[in-house]
Amino acid sequence: MRVLPSGSTALLVELDDLEEVLALYSALKDHAPPGVLDLVPAARTLLVVTDPSRRSLDSVEAVLRDTTPRRGERTAGELVEIPVRYDGEDLPGLAETLGWGVDELVRRHTEDEWTVAFCGFAPGFGYMTSASRSWQVPRRPSPRTKVPAGAVALAGEFSGVYPRESPGGWQLIGRTDVQVFDLDRDPPALLSPGTRVRFVEVGR
Amino acid sequence: MTARRTVTVLEPGPLTTIQDAGRLGRAALGIGRSGACDRRSYRLANRLVGNPEDAAVLEVTFGGLVLRADHDVLVALTGAHCPGTPHNGPTRLRKGDVLRLPAPSTGLRTYVALRGGVAVEPVLGSRSRDMLSGIGPPVVAAGTCLPLGEPTGEVPGVEVAPVPAPPGDLLVVRVTSGPRRDWFEPSMWSRLVSQEYVASSDSNRVCVRLEGEPLERSRTGELPSEGMVRGALQVPPSGVPVLFLADHPVTGGYPVIAYVVDDDVDACAQLRPGQRVRFTEGRR
Numbered sequence: 109m110r111v112l113p114s115g116s117t118a119l120l121v122e123l124d125d126l127e128e129v130l131a132l133y134s135a136l137k138d139h140a141p142p143g144v145l146d147l148v149p150a151a152r153t154l155l156v157v158t159d160p161s162r163r164s165l166d167s168v169e170a171v172l173r174d175t176t177p178r179r180g181e182r183t184a185g186e187l188v189e190i191p192v193r194y195d196g197e198d199l200p201g202l203a204e205t206l207g208w209g210v211d212e213l214v215r216r217h218t219e220d221e222w223t224v225a226f227c228g229f230a231p232g233f234g235y236m237t238s239a240s241r242s243w244q245v246p247r248r249p250s251p252r253t254k255v256p257a258g259a260v261a262l263a264g265e266f267s268g269v270y271p272r273e274s275p276g277g278w279q280l281i282g283r284t285d286v287q288v289f290d291l292d293r294d295p296p297a298l299l300s301p302g303t304r305v306r307f308v309e310v311g312r
Numbered sequence: 313m314t315a316r317r318t319v320t321v322l323e324p325g326p327l328t329t330i331q332d333a334g335r336l337g338r339a340a341l342g343i344g345r346s347g348a349c350d351r352r353s354y355r356l357a358n359r360l361v362g363n364p365e366d367a368a369v370l371e372v373t374f375g376g377l378v379l380r381a382d383h384d385v386l387v388a389l390t391g392a393h394c395p396g397t398p399h400n401g402p403t404r405l406r407k408g409d410v411l412r413l414p415a416p417s418t419g420l421r422t423y424v425a426l427r428g429g430v431a432v433e434p435v436l437g438s439r440s441r442d443m444l445s446g447i448g449p450p451v452v453a454a455g456t457c458l459p460l461g462e463p464t465g466e467v468p469g470v471e472v473a474p475v476p477a478p479p480g481d482l483l484v485v486r487v488t489s490g491p492r493r494d495w496f497e498p499s500m501w502s503r504l505v506s507q508e509y510v511a512s513s514d515s516n517r518v519c520v521r522l523e524g525e526p527l528e529r530s531r532t533g534e535l536p537s538e539g540m541v542r543g544a545l546q547v548p549p550s551g552v553p554v555l556f557l558a559d560h561p562v563t564g565g566y567p568v569i570a571y572v573v574d575d576d577v578d579a580c581a582q583l584r585p586g587q588r589v590r591f592t593e594g595r596r
Contacts, residue, residue: 228537
């Protein structure tokens with residue numbers, strides 16, 4: 109664990125990999141130490157946002173170093189199924205780039221179990237990684253100015269579902285009718301760190 | 313039961329939003345804190361009318377707000393001073409009174425606290441409008457009738473709080489090392505804390521964009537996205553840092569060389585386009 113300075117109100121904890129991030133996040137999220145206002149897990153880091161008037165950064169750091177990470181969370185999260193119509197604009201080109209063909213790409217995407225590693229970019233946007241293989245997908249050379257809500261996409265080691273229309277540089281492989289972020293639902297975000305996801309093909 | 317007290321916005325000016333202390337505890341879902349950009353002025357405005365410190369107020373960007381009191385109401389303005397308006401103290405508006413905010417003499421954002429607080433429906437635990445994600449009460453428009461909550465605390469016996477006005481010229485703020493200072497040569501740190509930057513007109517509640525001499529990275533490659541808080545000086549490929557304010561994204565993919573000390577971020581929220589700013593090394 110490396111603790112990096114992040115201003116007068118936060119600490120950035122750098123860890124070896126995503127598993128370690130999730131393990132530390134799981135240990136802290138239900139019983140946040142006093143003075144901790146928010147936690148932001150990401151690919152290799154966990155940002156701990158504090159209220160320095162309640163507890164000094166040094167003492168929060170000491171608590172973090174004493175925390176026992178809760179390992180094995182990857183298989184413990186709730187499982188969500190997301191039906192996908194695999195008709196994304198980038199699907200044929202990407203399948204060719206990866207040397208798989210469309211059938212193979214769809215098979216791999218639906219066979220893998222994905223886990224939400226962290227959220228960001230937009231409310232409800234979950235960065236999912238595959239438990240069974242490492243994906244390496246190039247981003248589009250130039251981002252689209254408009255990606256529709258419900259677009260299912262790939263980039264780097266991640267898969268994601270766009271919660272609402274936004275710009276985006278990920279490769280679009282399909283779309284879903286599932287609303288991943290809905291303010292009229294409690295909780296509004298369908299995907300949160302640790303949630304497991306299976307994509308189910310419902311057409312092309 | 314008496315009817316709910318209200319005020320009506322006749323003109324919103326360039327941008328008026330409802331803000332409170334922000335949304336906490338949801339960053340892991342990609343939902344940022346948002347809230348008042350200049351928190352110190354925001355808290356003061358509430359205190360002056362006897363509101364809880366986290367009550368919702370109006371954040372007025374570069375004046376222009378015209379407000380009508382539909383009932384008697386105690387009001388306090390803080391932050392950027394709009395000439396001709398009462399500032400940093402409580403004032404009573406009578407039913408039918410109209411409050412006009414001309415463009416401020418210095419600073420950018422004026423906070424208008426109304427006794428009882430702006431009582432629109434909270435969204436995910438907060439009445440703050442997050443301009444990046446679009447969450448929260450809509451941007452205030454002409455004709456918006458704003459309900460006020462029931463007054464709670466005592467009104468303090470203060471006429472005017474002694475608060476310095478935002479500087480009209482060079483603003484100097486303290487910075488400390490960010491998590492990715494080592495992505496830059498030591499000479500780039502000197503460059504960061506020696507030059508004067510200029511706030512760009514492209515700034516908003518998400519960030520203050522700066523103009524200045526670029527900082528060069530000493531390492532190539534991409535940074536995996538990581539969490540950030542307000543005050544982050546993130547360095548995009550252009551090399552010119554971007555300073556995150558209240559509506560910043562929860563995570564970012566560019567290295568953060570430094571953080572503006574949290575207390576000084578409030579002053580940065582008052583930077584006007586074209587205003588100069590210098591960073592000086594401070595202590596965490």
